[in-house]
Amino acid sequence: MKKGILVTLLIFMCGLLLYYFGFSEEKYISENQQVINCEECLVKDEETAIKIAENKLFVMYGKSKIEEERPYNIDLVHNKVWVITGSLNAGILEKLLSGGMPMLGGAFEIKINAKDGKTINITHDK
Numbered sequence: 001m002k003k004g005i006l007v008t009l010l011i012f013m014c015g016l017l018l019y020y021f022g023f024s025e026e027k028y029i030s031e032n033q034q035v036i037n038c039e040e041c042l043v044k045d046e047e048t049a050i051k052i053a054e055n056k057l058f059v060m061y062g063k064s065k066i067e068e069e070r071p072y073n074i075d076l077v078h079n080k081v082w083v084i085t086g087s088l089n090a091g092i093l094e095k096l097l098s099g100g101m102p103m104l105g106g107a108f109e110i111k112i113n114a115k116d117g118k119t120i121n122i123t124h125d126k
Contacts, residue, residue, distance in 0.1 A: 042117040049082035053110045082112040
């Protein structure tokens with residue numbers, strides 16, 4: 001009985017490690033990078049949009065709070081507006097493995113005008 005539980009736990013942990021290392025943020029970004037088709041736009045790619053978003057969000061909500069919502073979800077809407085949202089409980093595995101408790105709650109959403117880089121709207125759910 002104990003051996004079965006140990007084997008199940010070992011398989012589960014191996015699965016988590018494969019998921020964690022197989023689906024890294026860097027791999028996702030390199031495979032799914034969105035680039036805008038607009039000559040006069042200041043914000044032409046996801047990396048620039050994320051830098052603008054983080055600059056605003058770190059000041060408003062704190063760097064650690066926003067970094068806990070990585071990886072971000074990012075969409076380019078109608079080739080005009082970057083919509084970036086945080087992931088709920090993105091750090092759950094890391095927190096559980098380090099002995100901490102994951103935080104429950106909402107995520108941010110920020111909309112950035114691709115043409116001039118200005119923020120259109122920022123929200124953060126509780």
